Amino acid sequence: MGVSWTREQQQVIDLRKRNILVSAAAGSGKTAVLVERIIKMITEGEHPVDIDRLLVVTFTNAAAAEMRERIGAAIEKALEEHPDSEHLQRQLTLIHNAQITTIDSFCLYVIRNHFHEIDLEPDFRIGDEGELKLLKEDVLRGVLESNYEQMSPEFAAFAKGYVSGKSDAKVAEMILSLYEFSMSYPWPMEWLTSGIRGYEIPDVQKMAEAPWMQPLVLHLRSVLADLVKKLRIAHVLTLEENGPDVYEKVIASDLAKFEELAACKNFLELYEKLTAVTYDRLPSSRGFSGDAGKL
Ligand SMILES: Nc1ncnc2c1ncn2[C@@H]1O[C@H](COP(=O)(O)OP(=O)(O)O)[C@@H](O)[C@H]1O
Ligand SMILES: [Mg+2]
Known part of the structure; x- marks a missing residue:
C-alpha cells in the first residue's frame, strides 16, 4: 500500500x-x-x-x-x-x-x-429489554415467595436483617442489583461466593480486620469529627454573653466524650467506647435570665 x-x-x-x-x-x-x-x-x-x-x-x-x-x-x-x-x-x-x-x-x-451444548431450544430468540425486565421481576417474585413459604432459618435471618417495614421492595432491588453486578463478571457464581466469604467472620477481632470494616471506621470517624466540631460551636455559644449558660456543663461533658471517641483509631476501640457512652441530662432552662432566643 x-x-x-x-x-x-x-x-x-x-x-x-x-x-x-x-x-x-x-x-x-x-x-x-x-x-x-x-x-x-x-x-x-x-x-x-x-x-x-x-x-x-x-x-x-x-x-x-x-x-x-x-x-x-x-x-x-x-x-x-x-x-x-x-x-x-x-x-x-x-x-x-x-x-x-x-x-x-x-x-x-x-x-x-x-x-444444544447449553440445553437451549433451537427456536430460541433474543428478548427485548422490556420483556426481559418483566421476566426477571417474575422470577424474582417467585423466588421470594417460595422462600417466604419455606422460611428456612437462613432466609428468616436475611429477611429480618434487610426487610424494612411492610415492603420488601428494597430487598428485591438489592437481589436484582447483585444479580446484574455479578453477571458482569466472567464467573458470576464464583464472585458471589467470594462475596459471602467476606461475611464469614468467627469473632470480633476478625470482624475488626475485615476489608469492609476499614471504610466503615473511616466513615464513623469522619461523622464523629463532625460532631466534635458542632459541639465546640455549641460550647462557644453557651459562653456568649446572655448565652444559654445552663447548658454549658452538659455540652462541655459531651464534647469531652466525643473528643475521646473521635480519637479512637480502630473498630474495637470505637465499639467499646461507643457502647459505653452515657449522656448527662440537659438541665431545665427554667429561671434562665439570658437571651431566650439563644436557648
Ligand atoms: N499514516 C497515514 N497516512 C495517510 N492517511 C492515513 C494514515 N493513517 C490513516 N489514514 C487515513 O485517514 C483516514 C481516517 O482513518 P481511520 O482509520 O478511518 O480513522 P479512525 O478509525 O481512527 O477513525 C482514512 O482515510 C485513512 O486511510
Ligand atoms: Mg474507525
Missing part, C-alpha cells in the same frame, strides 16, 4: 502475540491500522492465515460493514500486485463468510451453532 504509516501506527501493525489496546482520536487511523494488521496476517509469512480464521468485532453494524469493505478492497489491491496468488484469491471468497461482525451478532452466531 502507498500509505506511509507513522512510527506508532507501524508499531501497532507489526506487534504480534500479545494483547494491544489502541486508543487514539477519531480519524487518526485506528481502523486503517487494524485493516493493515489483518492484511498482514493473511498475506505474510509461509503460512498466512485464512480470513475466516480471524474474529473481527465492532460495536455497530455500520462499522462492521466498513471493516469488511476495507479488508475486501485491501485484498483486491494485494491481488493486483500478486495476480497469481491462489491464497489471495481464496481470501476474496472467504471474506463473505468471515467473522467481521458486531459483538452481538457474534454471540448470537456462537449460540446458534452450539445451542
Whole structure:
C-alpha cells in the first residue's frame, strides 16, 4: 500500500502475540491500522492465515460493514500486485463468510451453532429489554415467595436483617442489583461466593480486620469529627454573653466524650467506647435570665 504509516501506527501493525489496546482520536487511523494488521496476517509469512480464521468485532453494524469493505478492497489491491496468488484469491471468497461482525451478532452466531451444548431450544430468540425486565421481576417474585413459604432459618435471618417495614421492595432491588453486578463478571457464581466469604467472620477481632470494616471506621470517624466540631460551636455559644449558660456543663461533658471517641483509631476501640457512652441530662432552662432566643 502507498500509505506511509507513522512510527506508532507501524508499531501497532507489526506487534504480534500479545494483547494491544489502541486508543487514539477519531480519524487518526485506528481502523486503517487494524485493516493493515489483518492484511498482514493473511498475506505474510509461509503460512498466512485464512480470513475466516480471524474474529473481527465492532460495536455497530455500520462499522462492521466498513471493516469488511476495507479488508475486501485491501485484498483486491494485494491481488493486483500478486495476480497469481491462489491464497489471495481464496481470501476474496472467504471474506463473505468471515467473522467481521458486531459483538452481538457474534454471540448470537456462537449460540446458534452450539445451542444444544447449553440445553437451549433451537427456536430460541433474543428478548427485548422490556420483556426481559418483566421476566426477571417474575422470577424474582417467585423466588421470594417460595422462600417466604419455606422460611428456612437462613432466609428468616436475611429477611429480618434487610426487610424494612411492610415492603420488601428494597430487598428485591438489592437481589436484582447483585444479580446484574455479578453477571458482569466472567464467573458470576464464583464472585458471589467470594462475596459471602467476606461475611464469614468467627469473632470480633476478625470482624475488626475485615476489608469492609476499614471504610466503615473511616466513615464513623469522619461523622464523629463532625460532631466534635458542632459541639465546640455549641460550647462557644453557651459562653456568649446572655448565652444559654445552663447548658454549658452538659455540652462541655459531651464534647469531652466525643473528643475521646473521635480519637479512637480502630473498630474495637470505637465499639467499646461507643457502647459505653452515657449522656448527662440537659438541665431545665427554667429561671434562665439570658437571651431566650439563644436557648
Ligand atoms: N499514516 C497515514 N497516512 C495517510 N492517511 C492515513 C494514515 N493513517 C490513516 N489514514 C487515513 O485517514 C483516514 C481516517 O482513518 P481511520 O482509520 O478511518 O480513522 P479512525 O478509525 O481512527 O477513525 C482514512 O482515510 C485513512 O486511510
Ligand atoms: Mg474507525
